[in-house]
Amino acid sequence: MRYKKTVLITGGAGFIGSHVVRLFVQKYPQYRIVNLDTLTYAGNLENLRDIEKAPNYTFIKGNIRDTAFLKDLFESYRFQGIIHLAAESHVDRSIENPMEFIETNVIGTVNLLNAARLAWRGQEGCRFYHVSTDEVYGSLGDEGLFTETTAYDPRSPYSASKAASDHFVRAYHHTYHLPVVLSNCSNNYGPNHFPEKLIPLIINNILHGKPLPIYGDGKYARDWLWVKDHASAIDVIFHKGKEGETYNIGGNNEWKNIDLVEKLCDIMDEKTGKPQGSSQKLITFVKDRPGHDRRYAIDASKLRDELGWTPSITFEEGFRMTIDWYLTHPDWIKNVTSGAYQQYYEKQYDNR
Numbered sequence: 115m116r117y118k119k120t121v122l123i124t125g126g127a128g129f130i131g132s133h134v135v136r137l138f139v140q141k142y143p144q145y146r147i148v149n150l151d152t153l154t155y156a157g158n159l160e161n162l163r164d165i166e167k168a169p170n171y172t173f174i175k176g177n178i179r180d181t182a183f184l185k186d187l188f189e190s191y192r193f194q195g196i197i198h199l200a201a202e203s204h205v206d207r208s209i210e211n212p213m214e215f216i217e218t219n220v221i222g223t224v225n226l227l228n229a230a231r232l233a234w235r236g237q238e239g240c241r242f243y244h245v246s247t248d249e250v251y252g253s254l255g256d257e258g259l260f261t262e263t264t265a266y267d268p269r270s271p272y273s274a275s276k277a278a279s280d281h282f283v284r285a286y287h288h289t290y291h292l293p294v295v296l297s298n299c300s301n302n303y304g305p306n307h308f309p310e311k312l313i314p315l316i317i318n319n320i321l322h323g324k325p326l327p328i329y330g331d332g333k334y335a336r337d338w339l340w341v342k343d344h345a346s347a348i349d350v351i352f353h354k355g356k357e358g359e360t361y362n363i364g365g366n367n368e369w370k371n372i373d374l375v376e377k378l379c380d381i382m383d384e385k386t387g388k389p390q391g392s393s394q395k396l397i398t399f400v401k402d403r404p405g406h407d408r409r410y411a412i413d414a415s416k417l418r419d420e421l422g423w424t425p426s427i428t429f430e431e432g433f434r435m436t437i438d439w440y441l442t443h444p445d446w447i448k449n450v451t452s453g454a455y456q457q458y459y460e461k462q463y464d465n466r
């Protein structure tokens with residue numbers, strides 16, 4: 115079959131990437147979707163078992179840090195679109211080991227920009243979509259929301275590396291007229307989320323009767339978005355976003371960590387038939403994360419007003435679907451938490 119275009123999705127074996135790959139493979143049979151992922155601890159091909167045999171899908175194991183590999187890849191596949199999600203994504207790990215974040219998130223992104231620039235010289239109709247985070251804007255006080263014009267103020271090695279990559283993407287647009295579009299999204303939740311991040315970590319610990327670590331006073335706030343709604347926003351921005359523009363994506367759904375964890379405990383008790391209040395007894399306040407950002411909240415009105423995107427489900431629905439997914443996928447949890455995960459978790463917890 116002759117495809118209308120070939121789209122490269124990087125980081126497609128990870129949490130958000132796997133939902134984006136599935137959406138594009140199923141919704142656009144006229145596109146050839148190439149998933150490039152190096153399969154770090156966070157990448158898992160099990161996330162894509164249901165679509166791996168689709169005729170318009172190809173997986174390639176490779177590292178965006180490797181320039182020679184990227185050159186060959188871009189010569190073999192004439193990509194017209196790139197959706198770049200590959201990254202080191204966990205703030206706590208970035209505090210332990212910032213270099214990994216610079217190498218993948220900054221240098222890896224610039225490697226991809228260079229490959230696209232070389233491949234697309236004189237070519238029309240191409241698009242480089244960079245997927246980023248609201249954490250680049252820093253931390254809010256009790257009031258206010260991040261907009262697309264909020265000044266960058268990254269405060270963790272993770273957010274600094276994402277901010278640097280965002281700047282490079284914009285610089286390549288201004289300097290070389292690379293056709294780019296960007297988005298900055300709030301915290302995602304849903305199936306296939308690696309259990310180092312708050313929601314799946316708490317679910318996993320409840321299932322194992324382990325303490326539920328709450329950093330600091332637990333009053334840190336995050337805006338939570340259903341991962342499939344992030345994927346649908348990426349679809350809309352990839353196809354309709356204006357070249358050179360940035361769009362904030364958010365769920366208009368702010369929660370303090372402690373309130374979110376208490377709600378999670380109550381639903382887990384309900385679903386697993388335990389007496390109400392049992393899981394909350396596991397809540398343990400631990401030493402705070404260094405440099406912990408107090409509050410993130412997103413104004414996503416530009417995306418709504420200009421491109422017509424809004425979240426498709428309520429948090430109540432998404433949260434329950436997420437919990438059901440974890441309760442019905444014990445093997446997935448077991449596989450991703452075997453081996454190095456245990457060591458990582460114990461080290462994190464011992465340090466607190």
Ligand code: NAD
Pocket residue numbers: 124125126127128129130131150151152153154155156157158176177178179198199200201202203204218222245246247248276298299300301302303308
């Ligand atoms: P993730 O850690 O679950 O997945 C990252 C994927 O990238 C993994 O499959 C990993 O194997 C791959 N990868 C890492 N280094 C690579 C390299 N050098 N070469 C090729 N592949 C590599 O991350 P996620 O939560 O799915 O986040 C995806 C993107 O979305 C990231 O860019 C992140 O900054 C951004 N983002 C995440 C959130 C969130 O709440 N998780 C919110 C906003 C933006």
Ligand code: TYD
Pocket residue numbers: 205206301310311312313315327328329334335336371403
């Ligand atoms: P996380 O899921 O790591 O996402 P991010 O730091 O990128 O927002 O953390 C979400 C919030 O939960 C953040 O305020 C840190 C806090 N947190 C805990 O209190 N305990 C934990 O064990 C983890 C992993 C996070």
